[in-house]
Amino acid sequence: xxxxxxxxxxxxxxxxxxxxxxxxxxxxxxxxxxxxxxxxxxxxxxxxxxxxxxxxxxxxxxxxxxxxxxxxxxxxxxxxxxxxxxxxxxxxxxxxxxxxxxxxxxxxxxxxxx
Amino acid sequence: xxxxxxxxxxxxxxxxxxxxxxxxxxxxxxxxxxxxxxxxxxxxxxxxxxxxxxxxxxxxxxxxxxxxxxxxxxxxxxxxxxxxxxxxxxxxxxxxxxxxxxxxxxxxxxxxxx
Numbered sequence: 001x002x003x004x005x006x007x008x009x010x011x012x013x014x015x016x017x018x019x020x021x022x023x024x025x026x027x028x029x030x031x032x033x034x035x036x037x038x039x040x041x042x043x044x045x046x047x048x049x050x051x052x053x054x055x056x057x058x059x060x061x062x063x064x065x066x067x068x069x070x071x072x073x074x075x076x077x078x079x080x081x082x083x084x085x086x087x088x089x090x091x092x093x094x095x096x097x098x099x100x101x102x103x104x105x106x107x108x109x110x111x112x113x114x
Numbered sequence: 115x116x117x118x119x120x121x122x123x124x125x126x127x128x129x130x131x132x133x134x135x136x137x138x139x140x141x142x143x144x145x146x147x148x149x150x151x152x153x154x155x156x157x158x159x160x161x162x163x164x165x166x167x168x169x170x171x172x173x174x175x176x177x178x179x180x181x182x183x184x185x186x187x188x189x190x191x192x193x194x195x196x197x198x199x200x201x202x203x204x205x206x207x208x209x210x211x212x213x214x215x216x217x218x219x220x221x222x223x224x225x226x227x228x
Contacts, residue, residue: 033215042118042204043158045215056214091158102148103216105158 002026004106006092012112013082021077021109025094032075033103034067035091043091049075050098082113116141118205118219126225127195135190135222137205145207147188148216149179152202161203164188175199200226 005024013019025032031050035043045059049069057067064082069075079086089110093103121136139145149161162173169181179190188205202223206216 035215035218040220042206042218042220043216045217048215059215098214102160102163104160105150107157 004092004094004104006090006106006109008109009107010110010112012114014114015082015084017082017113019079019082019111021079021090021111023075023077023092023094023106025073025075025092026104028096029094029104030072030097031095031103032069033093033095034075034077035093037089037091037108039088046077055098079111082111084113087111087113116207116217118207118217120203120205120219120222122222123220124223124225126227128227129197130194133190133192133195133199133224135203135205135224137188137190137219138186139188139205139207139217140186141207141209141217143209145209147179147181148206149173149177149188149190150204150206150218152204152221154201158204161190195224195226197226197228200224 007022033048034046037043047067048056052072064080067077089108091108093105095101095103117140119138147164150158151161152158161177162171164171164181172178177192179188181188202221204218204221206218208214208216
């Protein structure tokens with residue numbers, strides 16, 4: 001079956017620009033997670049959705065970062081006024097539900113801010 | 115604060131050697147524990163997980179891990195490694211309720227020499 005998909009696979013942008021990263025979870029998975037992975041580090045939690053609502057956004061680094069999941073399926077991570085320090089791989093994962101099993105990861109979007 | 119410590123950032127072994135990768139977590143409550151693997155050019159894949167019950171869990175490709183609650187540890191083992199085990203290995207956990215994101219370690223880069 002289809003796994004978690006993310007688009008684009010790579011994104012190059014200039015400092016100050018706005019970017020959107022998309023995640024399409026495994027069908028039927030109600031929980032969706034965003035992580036950020038910098039070079040040489042493990043993934044760092046950003047935000048978790050249960051259905052359409054953000055159940056935990058405590059990992060978002062600042063108010064330039066925002067994520068939505070309007071219909072409880074696809075999610076978009078939005079970054080305003082990008083900075084060079086935002087360069088990283090942004091990972092999406094989904095699971096059947098909170099505490100209902102393992103998280104399955106997508107291939108990630110590699111963001112480079114010049 | 116929640117954290118995961120992976121003791122070795124780089125490990126180099128010869129084929130058929132035995133493997134043990136250390137992982138310690140910092141959290142006072144019930145946890146669910148995971149090992150993820152990232153093969154070159156691929157996305158994160160679940161290797162094995164511990165939710166409850168037998169503290170010795172077996173995963174794919176001959177890997178196993180033991181949860182020792184008193185030591186806050188979840189070390190990964192394999193009795194005889196293969197060249198194809200070359201990859202990045204990440205230890206992670208979330209709280210027992212599961213309604214939050216995973217906390218990851220920094221990863222261990224394992225290289226198996228033929």
